[in-house]
Amino acid sequence: MKKDTRKYGISSKRGRQPTNLDPFKPEEALKEPSLCTTCKTVYQQQRWSLDQEEYRKLENDPKTNWITCPACQKIAAGYPEGIVTLSGSYLWKHEEEIQQILKNEEHKALEKNPFERVIRKIRDDDKLVIETTDKKLAEHLGRVLHKAHRGKLDISWAGDPDLCRVSWERML
Ligand SMILES: [Zn+2]
Structure with a gap:
């Protein structure tokens, strides 16, 4: 039998197969503690x-x-629910400040909800890509950055209901 790996198969370029299944949601109640x-x-x-x-x-x-835990499973499988892409020359001129904002917000989110996490930050050419375990966290990072540094913000829930794509750009 062929194992269905589509739920896990992620291509950041083409997006994932739309699915409402969250493979990491525990089906049975967890034992405590x-x-x-x-x-x-x-x-x-x-x-x-x-x-x-x-x-x-x-x-x-x-x-x-x-x-x-579900968040660590998502991280291990490279299963982001949020992808934030930052770009523009302004970003690299103010990289330190921007990284600090991201770090603060990441920390605050984690205190509020242990499953709202940044999976990784990757530099892709002249872009900075931040993957998060949570859709709302991606949106939040975009909004905070936009508020502090203006620029152009775009939040898209289109295509895949399980993935929130956020892009922020500022040239000058
Ligand atoms: Zn964990």
Whole structure:
């Protein structure tokens, strides 16, 4: 039997096959408590947190269930829900400031929701591409940048309902 890999197959150039399936949504209720071996998120009382005090408490508890959390699965599979593309010569002249904004927002998002993460930032020619695990985070990064540095912002949900593409450009 051929394994269906389309859900995972991502080409940043052509986009993904539209799908409403999120392969990383756990189908069954997770056992509690659960700890992510990769990022140390804690799952208990039906919520996720990055409470490191809790993590240390549960780490040696024999009842603890060890898992790879949905965000880490997405990251491992290279499965972004948001792609933010920054471009224009202004970007590279103000790179440090812009990187700082991105870092701050990334940090704030993570505190609010442990599954809103930046997967990676890649320099692609004269563009900076930021992949996120979450659509709203991509939109948010675009809006914050636009507010602070103006430029041209475009947010597109077209094509694939599971992917938000954000582009921001400023030339001068
Ligand atoms: Zn994790």
